[in-house]
């Protein structure tokens with residue numbers, strides 16, 4: 503057992519932030535030996551209950567849940583900042599040629615290290631990430647995450663058409679490979695597998711059907727894909743799947759809408775799409791830096807809140823421009839505010855933070871396991887130093903309440919504010 507004394511941020515069951523200015527976080531082994539949060543609350547209320555437990559005092563620091571990135575591409579770590587007219591030319595000119603390099607296991611292993619280093623440096627303790635179409639890319643990433651004790655979910659990309667040589671896979675083999683990867687990696691320690699059709703235009707009917715069959719056969723495996731990101735992409739999907747009501751419905755029609763299905767972007771939706779998200783329990787990975795960078799559009803937070811479907815935040819690197827959850831939360835605030843093409847809303851800092859932690863965990867069906875510091879959660883947490891930079895320090899010193907404190911961090915924070923990261927209790 504070990505205790506930490508510092509300010510403490512966590513969330514209640516309604517997504518409301520709970521903040522103890524002088525808090526105690528107790529970490530100790532759970533029933534199967536995995537380090538869990540055993541107690542969390544005010545120092546004054548808890549300290550006497552754990553005599554003899556070593557306490558690390560971290561004055562001026564904030565303990566907060568490790569961030570969850572709901573949608574990211576590990577093989578696009580080096581694609582960040584590649585400008586293009588829009589999504590489809592960006593894929594063709596930068597992304598597919600780069601992803602082709604991941605057929606080489608040694609190259610994939612090298613980037614896997616860099617990718618996890620970057621995530622951890624920025625305070626992200628769990629990503630839901632695409633690999634490439636090469637099974638070797640999944641093996642490289644899973645092995646690297648396993649070595650670090652990190653909870654990570656990843657999958658081999660399925661793309662058997664409209665894709666160049668080097669990344670295009672073969673229908674039957676892609677499904678055989680996916681199932682073998684599920685058997686090898688899903689539930690192996692802290693690792694999880696996601697069935698990963700790249701997006702409907704890159705997958706034949708047979709591949710999408712096979713993906714749906716895998717998702718039905720392995721119900722606790724995740725599903726991840728892209729939808730309704732870009733107007734040209736949507737027109738293409740409608741042309742390829744004329745029988746489906748909408749682009750999103752294509753996934754429903756192939757059995758790919760259910761709990762633990764995470765769809766990136768979800769920008770150009772109508773209310774029927776939103777209701778399909780709600781009724782199936784699927785979740786949106788809102789990726790604001792990517793959507794702003796690629797000129798894709800603005801996620802409609804008003805629509806998501808009005809109909810009520812699960813959503814959380816994602817970097818979508820390399821379409822996205824930063825691994826930093828602070829940058830993503832700020833971009834989500836801008837996107838919410840945009841009120842010229844859709845109703846604008848002002849997201850609270852507590853809600854933005856929740857979308858990147860406990861809300862993202864809920865989207866993954868992992869509430870109570872990660873994304874929070876309530877008793878029973880796995881001990882993935884960050885130690886934030888709000889005095890890491892001069893202006894941030896000045897701002898937080900004058901913060902009058904929790905909203906002002908969190909908003910200061912969202913606007914002025916970055917990796918410099920992430921002093922330390924713990925994975926399953928241990929410093930990463």
Ligand code: GUN
Pocket residue numbers: 575589593597700701728731792818821
């Ligand atoms: N749609 C299909 N593939 C991709 C991708 O790699 N990134 C993004 N942002 N959208 C996609």
Ligand code: ZN
Pocket residue numbers: 573574575728766818821
């Ligand atoms: Zn993406």
